[in-house]
Amino acid sequence: MKKIVSILITMAITMGGGPVLAGTFGIHAPMVRMVPPGQTVSAAFMILHNHGMQERIVVAAHSDVADAVELHNHTMEDGMMKMRRVDAIAVAGHAEVVLKPGGLHIMLIGLTRSLEVGEKVTLELEFADGERLSFKAPVQMVSGAHDHATHDH
Template sequence: MQPLAILLTLAAGLALPGAVAAADAAEGLQITAPYVRAVPPGQPNSAAFMELTNRSDADRALVAAASDAAAVVELHTHRMEDGMMVMRQVAQIDLPAGVPVVLAPGGLHVMLIGLKQQLQPGDAVELTLVLDDGEQVSVTAPVQAVQPPMHGHQHQH
């Protein structure tokens, strides 16, 4: 067999089990208790929270998220800067192998910017999580009422 033919055969063999790879990713990343914060009508932004556990043997990272429910979806954290709790975009959320990572109000979250739909309790938001190895994992997050502790406003002293 010519080298090119071997390459093509390999590529065809690798391309086929796409659905299997997606299923592996779903098993590799355990998503517990996902939810999206309900917001009043007219509120442009919200956030999604969940617990992520990387069940694979390799360290992974969440590098992006997407949703049809918002114009822009970003990965955010809160941190203290000059005595103020502020929200900052992060390039990725590390998911070390076997370690639960909590996305919760006041901490890490998936920011939904420019909501395209109302988010009332009983609704649900479809999210796609993108890992650093290119795997995409879909999750359905129910909308729940949450007290907003520090999200969206800053304390000035």
Template sequence: MKLKSLLLCSLMASPLSYASTDSDSTTTNHVATIDMAVMAHHPYARATAPGAVNSAVFVHLMNHNKTDRVLVSASSSVAKNVELHDVIKEGDMMKMRQVQEITIPADGMVELKPGSLHIMLFDLEKPLIEGETIDLELSFKNGEKYSFTAPIKKVMAGMKHH
């Protein structure tokens, strides 16, 4: 009886452990979910202009795993709605559009930066003031989550949403 439940438990947990243990196969499933090797470097959120209710977060996401990581969503306590965005050129116009996924290649990096990929914050609960910070949580396709803090900085206003 005990053995059976143990087996079931490890079966259920195996996708996670495959996804996050590249070098250390002895790591338990519990530790593996915490010990993921995606790191956020140089994150910042754009300070809002008076009256603005939307903003964006830029960050370099590094993947130190031997397999790709696929970012599928993000959330923050300061925004009601958070989307992954890219900027595409349509004729002479640069337009933002929502993307479903951002892949961070194995042993690679993706730069979320103005005019390119970014995390969009909609319906802010309060203005984003330079010098303060916001929290972000990233969710990956394999179920892993990663949280980081981004300082708020004044940067040139980016693309407008239509």
């Protein structure tokens, strides 16, 4: 019996992410920033939680609400907050990476329709091993700095 268990574990490791992914990679508190009608750019935030031992690398994100979906980060350059595209977001084993305003985020460029507070937008993360993880993120008012954000005052 012990032998069978160890064979199964070996198989799971050899298969890479496989069906194990959904069980070992969690997406917490996902949200899409509400933007006024007519604004064509928004962003998505969430906490990526890798419950597994192996590092997981997000290489792309997808959604049908935007023409282009990019992984972005904010960095300070000459005292100015600049947003730039990143190739990947790596989440080490048993670690969390927070996507939040002013930091890492998923950029939704060229919204294909207007957003409504409370609606759920389908997002998909694509990992380096080709695995894809689909989930729903509610549209919310999000405070905090972002280049494309509107300000209330």
